[in-house]
Amino acid sequence: MTANARKKRNVAALKHAVRSYPGFLWWGLGQATNGGLGFYVWMIVLTAIALVGANAWAHQVARGMIVTNMTDHVSWGLYIANFTFGVGLAAGGVMMVIPAYLYDDEDMHKVVIIGEAVAIAAIVMCTLSVLVDLGRPDRFWHLMPVIGRVNWPVSMLTWDVIVLNGYLVINLHIVGYLLYMRYLGRKPNPKWYVPFVFLSIIWAISIHTVTAFLYCGLGGRPFWNTALLAPRFLASAFVSGPAFIILVMRILRITTGFAAPPKPARTLIQIIRVAMTINLVMLASELFTLFYTGGAHGESAKYLFFGSHGHYGLVPWIWTAIACNLIGTGLFFMPDALERSNTRIAACILCIVGIWIEKGMGLIIPGFIPSTLHEIVEYTPSLTEWKVTAGIWAFGFLLLTVLLKLITTVFAAEAHKTEIA
Amino acid sequence: MDGSRHWISLVMMLAILAGVTATIQLRGASDAADGGSTLEALRGESSANEEKSSAVRSNSFVPPETFPVTIRKPAGPPRVATNLKDVHGEAVTVACSTCHSTRSPNLQNKTPQSLDEFHSGMKFSHGTVSCLSCHNAADYDSLQLADGHRVEFTDVMTLCGQCHGPQMKDFEHGAHGGLNGYWDLSRGPQQKNNCVDCHNPHTPQFPKMQPTFKPKDRFLEQSRSEH
Amino acid sequence: MTTDNSFPQEPHDGEHLKPLLPILDQPSTRRTLLKTAGAALGLAAFGEALSPLMVIPENVSVDEFLQQHYKELTDEDKKKVFARLEAETKERFGADVTITDSKPIPGVRFAYAINVSKCNGNGKCMEACNKENNHHRGVDQSYIRVLEMTKGSMDMENGSTTYDHTVPQDDKFYLPVQCQQCDNPPCVSACPIEATWKEDDGIVVVDYNWCIGCRYCEAACPYHARRFNWELPEIPPEEVNPNQGYLSNRIRPQGAMEKCHFCLHRTREGRAPACQEACPTGARVFGDLNDPDSAINYVLKNKRVFVLKEELGTKPSFFYFFD
Numbered sequence: 022m023t024a025n026a027r028k029k030r031n032v033a034a035l036k037h038a039v040r041s042y043p044g045f046l047w048w049g050l051g052q053a054t055n056g057g058l059g060f061y062v063w064m065i066v067l068t069a070i071a072l073v074g075a076n077a078w079a080h081q082v083a084r085g086m087i088v089t090n091m092t093d094h095v096s097w098g099l100y101i102a103n104f105t106f107g108v109g110l111a112a113g114g115v116m117m118v119i120p121a122y123l124y125d126d127e128d129m130h131k132v133v134i135i136g137e138a139v140a141i142a143a144i145v146m147c148t149l150s151v152l153v154d155l156g157r158p159d160r161f162w163h164l165m166p167v168i169g170r171v172n173w174p175v176s177m178l179t180w181d182v183i184v185l186n187g188y189l190v191i192n193l194h195i196v197g198y199l200l201y202m203r204y205l206g207r208k209p210n211p212k213w214y215v216p217f218v219f220l221s222i223i224w225a226i227s228i229h230t231v232t233a234f235l236y237c238g239l240g241g242r243p244f245w246n247t248a249l250l251a252p253r254f255l256a257s258a259f260v261s262g263p264a265f266i267i268l269v270m271r272i273l274r275i276t277t278g279f280a281a282p283p284k285p286a287r288t289l290i291q292i293i294r295v296a297m298t299i300n301l302v303m304l305a306s307e308l309f310t311l312f313y314t315g316g317a318h319g320e321s322a323k324y325l326f327f328g329s330h331g332h333y334g335l336v337p338w339i340w341t342a343i344a345c346n347l348i349g350t351g352l353f354f355m356p357d358a359l360e361r362s363n364t365r366i367a368a369c370i371l372c373i374v375g376i377w378i379e380k381g382m383g384l385i386i387p388g389f390i391p392s393t394l395h396e397i398v399e400y401t402p403s404l405t406e407w408k409v410t411a412g413i414w415a416f417g418f419l420l421l422t423v424l425l426k427l428i429t430t431v432f433a434a435e436a437h438k439t440e441i442a
Numbered sequence: 443m444d445g446s447r448h449w450i451s452l453v454m455m456l457a458i459l460a461g462v463t464a465t466i467q468l469r470g471a472s473d474a475a476d477g478g479s480t481l482e483a484l485r486g487e488s489s490a491n492e493e494k495s496s497a498v499r500s501n502s503f504v505p506p507e508t509f510p511v512t513i514r515k516p517a518g519p520p521r522v523a524t525n526l527k528d529v530h531g532e533a534v535t536v537a538c539s540t541c542h543s544t545r546s547p548n549l550q551n552k553t554p555q556s557l558d559e560f561h562s563g564m565k566f567s568h569g570t571v572s573c574l575s576c577h578n579a580a581d582y583d584s585l586q587l588a589d590g591h592r593v594e595f596t597d598v599m600t601l602c603g604q605c606h607g608p609q610m611k612d613f614e615h616g617a618h619g620g621l622n623g624y625w626d627l628s629r630g631p632q633q634k635n636n637c638v639d640c641h642n643p644h645t646p647q648f649p650k651m652q653p654t655f656k657p658k659d660r661f662l663e664q665s666r667s668e669h
Numbered sequence: 670m671t672t673d674n675s676f677p678q679e680p681h682d683g684e685h686l687k688p689l690l691p692i693l694d695q696p697s698t699r700r701t702l703l704k705t706a707g708a709a710l711g712l713a714a715f716g717e718a719l720s721p722l723m724v725i726p727e728n729v730s731v732d733e734f735l736q737q738h739y740k741e742l743t744d745e746d747k748k749k750v751f752a753r754l755e756a757e758t759k760e761r762f763g764a765d766v767t768i769t770d771s772k773p774i775p776g777v778r779f780a781y782a783i784n785v786s787k788c789n790g791n792g793k794c795m796e797a798c799n800k801e802n803n804h805h806r807g808v809d810q811s812y813i814r815v816l817e818m819t820k821g822s823m824d825m826e827n828g829s830t831t832y833d834h835t836v837p838q839d840d841k842f843y844l845p846v847q848c849q850q851c852d853n854p855p856c857v858s859a860c861p862i863e864a865t866w867k868e869d870d871g872i873v874v875v876d877y878n879w880c881i882g883c884r885y886c887e888a889a890c891p892y893h894a895r896r897f898n899w900e901l902p903e904i905p906p907e908e909v910n911p912n913q914g915y916l917s918n919r920i921r922p923q924g925a926m927e928k929c930h931f932c933l934h935r936t937r938e939g940r941a942p943a944c945q946e947a948c949p950t951g952a953r954v955f956g957d958l959n960d961p962d963s964a965i966n967y968v969l970k971n972k973r974v975f976v977l978k979e980e981l982g983t984k985p986s987f988f989y990f991f992d
Contacts (some may be wrong), residue, residue, distance in 0.1 A: 054704055068711055076718035083721040085900035085923045086882070093896050094661065096887040156882020156897065156924030159725050159734065163862045163881055170738050170863045178861035178885050178961070240981040241855060241891025318824055322514070394816060394846060394893045395825035455869075563970060616964030617784070617972075620951030623942060626963075628773075631937025640951070650835045651789060655796035658808045 035425035053426035059276070064422065067415040074412010076155050077405045079363045086156055088405045094398035095389040096388035097154070099406045102259050102381030103413065104150035106261070107143045108232045109254060109380060111188065113262010114140035115225035117285065122218050128284040134428055135273075135281075136266050137196045140225070144189040149413045151182075177235045184228045192223045194404050200428065203435050217310075236388065244321035244388045247310075253303045254380070259296035261376045263289035268423070271366060279429045287359050297350045297372065304379075308342070324397070325387040334399040339383045345375030445573070509624065509631040514639055519583040519595045542582035547574065567645045576601055602637045613637075695822030698914035703830065739916065740877040750878075751915060758920055762908035763902075768919055775836035778958040779931050779986065780871070781942075782968045783797050783845055786992040787952035790815050790836040790843035798847075801932060802918040803910050804901035812929035813944060816844040847944075848873065848894035848929035849977065849985035853976065856886035856895060856928075865926070871958075871986050872931050874916040880925040888928065892985075895928045929957075958986070 044251030056064075065393045071178040081088050117136035121129040152158055164182055173179045195217050202209040233251035239244055267286050273279040310324040325335050357364040391397050402410075521535035528534050541560070549555055552572035554564040576592075579587040585593045585601050594599050603610035611619035620641065624630035640648060683792075689946035732753060736742075742750060751768040758766050763780040804810035820840050828844065854873050857865055864880040867873050887895040899980065901923040913919040913932030921927045933943035936955070945953040956965035968974065972990035979985075 051701070051704070055700070068714075072714055072718045075715055076721070079721035081717045083724040086897070087900040089899075091899075093887065093893070096884040096897060151883075154883065156884070156926075157880065157922075159729055160879070161880045162737075163879060165863070168848065172858075172861055174862045176860050176861045176885075178859065178883065182861065235885075236888075239855065239859075239889050240983075242888065243980070317824060320826065381872075388888070391826070392893055393891050395828060396812060396830060396893075462858050589913050592827030612967075612992075615967035615971075616956070617782075617968050618951055620945070620948055620953070622946050623941065624939045625936070625941050625956055636950070640949070648787075648789065650836055650837070651791040651949070653790065653792040653833065655799070655809065655811075655833070656833065657795060657799075657811045657814070 026309065042181070042197070042201060045204055046197075048204075049200070049427045049430075050423075051271075052430040053423040062079065065115070065183070066417065067419045068418070068423070070190050070415035071412045071419060073190075074409045074415065076339075077412065082158060088399055088403060090403040090406065092398055092400070095386060095391040095400040096261070097389070098386055098400055099381070099410050100154040100400040101384045103410055104147050104154070105232060105254075105385060106381050107147040107150060107417075108229055109258035109261050109376070110265055111140045111143035111147065112225045112229040112255070112258040113260070113265065114143070114192075115222055116259050116263045116289065116296075117141065117266060118222055119217060120226070120288050124221070124229075126285070128282040129144035129288060132270065132281045132285050133374070134199060134372065135269060136191050136262070136426070137221075138424040138428060139262070139266055139269060139422060141192045141424060142190065142195065143418045144185055144192070144421055146191070146413050146417035147185055149416065150410075151411050156233050168180055177231060177238055180231045180236055181228075184231050188224050188228050191224055192219050195221065196424070196428075199352070203431050206435070209248060217221070226255065229258050232371050236384075241393050242261050242388045243318040245384075246253075248398060249307055253300060255306070256296050256300035256303060257380055260293050260300060260372050263293050263296075264301070264372050267365065267369050268373075269421070271361075273425060273429065277429050279432070283361065286361075286365075290353060290365065292356055294350075294353050295351065301342055301346065303352065320391055320395070321387040324390050325383060330397050332397050333397050334401060335386060337380065338378050342375045342378035342383055345371040346379065420425045507628065509627045509629070511627065511632045511634060513599070513634045514636045515596045516598060516636065516638060517596075538582035547579040547608065549574065565645050567647065598643070599637050602643075606637075685714070693752040713941070725803050725817075729965070733878065738879050740866075747915070754915075754919060758909070758913075759843070762904060762909055762920060763906035764911060765907060766913050767935060768913045768915055770915050771917075771934050773868050774937060775869075776959055778869075778871045779849075779936060780956065780958045780965045780969075780988065781931065781986065782954040782972075782974070782988040782990055784950075784952040784954070784966055784972075784992060785842055785844065785989050787845045787950045788815075788845060788948075789950055790841070791949060792818055792845060793947045794944035794953070795951055797943040798929075800908070801900070801910055801935075801943035803904055803913070803920045806905070806908065807899075807900075807903045810896060810902070811845040812927075813845055816846060817841050818844050818911070835913075836904070841964055844989070846892055846894070846977065847987070848931075849892050849983065849987035850929075850931065852984035853982060854987060855889040855891065855981075855983060859885045859889035862883065865928075868933075870933075870937070872933050873928065873931070874930055875926055875928060876916065877919070877921050877925045877927065882924040882926065884926065891981050891983060895926055898923050898927065924937075962985075 054064075089098060092318055114136035117133045118127055119132040150285040152161070155161065161306050164171065164179075166173075170181075171179045172182070172367050182367065195214050199209055230251045233254040236242070237243035237247055237250035267289055270281050270286060274281070308322065308326075311319040320329060323329050324332065328336050349368045350369065352358060352364050352368035355364055355368075359365075386400055463536075485606045493609050505520060521537060522540070524534050524536060526534040554561055554566045554662075557564070574586075575588070580586075581592065583595075585595060585598060587593055587601060588604050599610075609618050619637075620636045621632055621634050623632040625632070637643075708841055730753070734751070734944055736750060737746070747770055751770070754768050764941055768901075769867075779835060792815055795813045795815065796814050796866045798804070798808055798811045802812065814830045816825060816830055817832040817836075817838070818825070819827040820842055820843060825844075848918065850867075850871050850873055852866060852867075852871070857867055857873060861883065862879065863871060863880060865875045867980055882897065884897055887897060898921050902920055909920070910918060912934060914930075917930045917932065932944075942955055945955050954964050954968050956963035959965065968990055969988065972992070973989045974988045975989055976985045
């Protein structure tokens with residue numbers, strides 16, 4: 022089928038007399054599930070992985086968390102590690118919103134919706150990561166305001182649940198409203214979305230700050246109990262988020278021909294350069310304090326980087342992360358990274374992997390090692406945990422694909438319509 | 443337009459600030475309700491809690507009935523095993539006085555090492571006291587205090603308490619020797635151990651033990667995670 | 670999708686799989702039909718993948734699912750809940766038990782002290798806790814861990830809970846650690862749903878039927894006092910302690926958090942906690958802080974007392990002392 026024919030169909034779709042928002046969503050779902058062979062293979066593979074994950078989780082619920090490798094000593098593992106990274110990904114999307122709306126960057130305005138879509142998918146992944154970490158998911162309603170009994174405002178976890186869901190709702194509203202208006206061919210009314218965009222900027226920072234407070238508020242865990250944690254989380258989020266968005270834009274260009282202007286990616290690279298440098302500086306000062314002072318508070322860091330009492334479980338992880346981060350940062354600073362180059366892609370991938378480890382396995386797990394009674398119990402995720410985690414990522418990608426499909430369809434149809442007009 | 447943007451972000455920041463302040467205040471309030479540091483409350487400084495509790499107590503209409511504290515007692519003077527059996531096949535035991543009443547005490551004997559006949563090989567490790575510091579040469583079926591007063595075996599704690607004052611004081615205040623039963627004597631009785639229940643008078647140091655129970659934390663067992 | 674060159678083709682009735690992929694150029698209604706079939710297939714697959722979840726309706730009755738927080742239960746509700754729990758215990762563990770709801774004694778505030786000079790690390794307290802509190806026999810769970818510490822250091826880094834030799838060793842001392850019943854408990858602040866709270870007599874309790882098992886409290890506790898039920902506990906029927914409290918030693922459900930509760934089903938009836946009765950060295954002292962003549966107050970006034978990790982500001986009601 023030719024591109025022209027597709028455009029025609031898109032316009033035809035737009036001419037449909039669907040005017041209600043649910044109608045638009047239904048239409049969008051239909052459009053978003055249309056595609057070629059590659060698209061269907063991609064969707065089926067993701068569905069298959071998600072199925073494996075769902076099945077592993079169902080077994081975990083039935084048999085108990087005993088099927089994970091978590092213990093009373095290391096009571097959080099891969100799920101919460103992924104959750105932390107996911108929050109960063111979601112918060113990172115805001116690095117497109119800020120240039121677009123605070124600095125009125127015209128080009129960024131055109132693609133900012135991609136960042137918002139990534140945020141939505143990432144938040145859904147975070148919610149799922151928390152859900153699979155619950156010992157009693159059947160009691161989830163206890164967490165809901167009014168019908169449950171929330172420990173607000175004292176518990177940081179309650180804050181986190183509230184801000185994450187709030188962020189999801191805000192982004193769903195912004196993306197939904199803007200797309201709907203485009204679909205209707207109307208100009209979006211700033212009253213209906215600009216306040217929410219500004220809210221989302223503050224909110225994005227708050228979700229990651231609150232997530233950091235979740236850990237750094239615990240006096241019994243010296244490895245987390247540092248004021249630098251929230252700034253470090255934000256700095257690394259402003260690397261992983263934009264890096265992920267750059268990758269998404271590249272994939273969109275290859276698969277759909279959705280061509281973003283070159284400037285937004287350059288802006289993002291500049292942001293990454295700054296954020297990653299700040300992140301590395303903060304990591305270095307953290308490590309200086311831990312190692313130069315020494316003592317029991319540095320024990321977790323010692324275990325993480327060099328092993329302790331004959332246990333070396335996380336040493337390969339963290340050095341991989343350090344290597345990825347350093348090389349990735351180096352690549353970002355090469356002039357080549359500002360062009361549409363492989364250097365840029367490699368840098369993005371390296372930094373995403375590096376931050377995933379640094380923030381996940383490299384931050385959550387050593388918080389528990391040594392335990393509060395200074396026992397060393399190591400942790401490696403079980404097969405079940407890997408399956409469930411892969412399932413969550415697959416579901417996140419499914420969601421992201423559908424969202425991007427919807428976005429590109431609406432954009433393409435609108436562009437064509439204005440052409441015709 | 444610009445003005446409204448700034449206004450909105452200002453409101454958002456204020457909202458977050460208000461939330462944080464509320465958190466801090468709520469935590470502070472719960473601290474105050476808990477009555478401050480337990481240690482301080484304890485060390486005689488009056489605390490709200492304490493006053494409240496004494497008020498409750500003095501107001502209670504019927505003074506609570508107090509249950510007794512029972513201290514276990516030895517059955518009586520020890521009996522010495524012989525190798526003989528009586529007509530029913532029961533082992534024959536004899537009182538200390540069976541032998542000691544016919545023999546005069548040798549005041550030179552201060553340790554088991556110098557005993558060659560009967561108590562030889564007995565382990566003794568109890569400071570520098572000698573046999574007759576505690577055993578009553580006038581009647582071997584009883585003991586004697588340092589001032590020479592006779593004391594029965596069943597009242598051995600009086601004897602121990604002569605030297606071990608701090609332990610005795612701890613014991614009397616429930617901080618030595620453990621207990622069984624009720625901590626609250628208005629609800630039930632309490633049983634306490636006697637010195638010699640735990641301490642062999644000849645070798646009073648608490649014996650070594652072998653731990654028999656160990657929680658099997660998951661890291662101690664074989665991996666059991668996969669199905 | 671730019672490489673999509675498939676031609677329209679007729680789908681065979683009842684055989685939706687094959688023509689599913691090249692649906693792009695199908696006439697719109699047929700495409701919708703195919704997508705609907707695909708979606709139905711996907712949903713069915715998800716249903717099948719999630720089918721192990723069916724144990725939830727099997728094990729969790731509607732009453733249990735809808736059960737309210739402990740503090741919101743009326744006496745009538747509690748009667749029903751306890752009866753249901755007793756019946757479930759009979760059914761699942763084969764034991765006849767009585768579940769009670771001991772209330773704090775007005776004016777009483779509990780505290781515990783351990784004589785570090787006396788404790789010899791024999792571990793009888795852990796064993797008594799295991800039996801009294803219906804702990805999982807598979808892992809010999811207990812709310813207490815005894816640390817063997819090296820003399821000359823209070824650094825737990827030099828401690829071990831896994832020692833297995835005659836005790837006491839000459840160069841060691843022993844530090845039993847259990848819930849410190851903090852006055853400023855980090856676990857209570859952490860819990861997102863108020864499933865754990867501090868009672869008027871100072872005991873921090875958990876509503877095992879309200880806890881969602883997020884384990885944030887376990888991360889927050891500086892004393893390793895909390896335990897998670899990674900699976901349903903196993904206990905032979907003859908070993909089940911039938912004297913059970915709702916907030917204390919009833920058999921815990923899978924996936925919920927638990928912790929030391931100072932044996933409140935005993936102590937609120939005036940009895941000594943199980944670990945104190947079991948201690949052969951008399952190292953354990955328990956009592957009412959508000960009673961000036963209590964054993965615990967004697968210790969606090971006359972001994973050199975310390976608490977663990979005082980710098981964290983948790984304000985424990987659990988003390989350690991030397992003779």
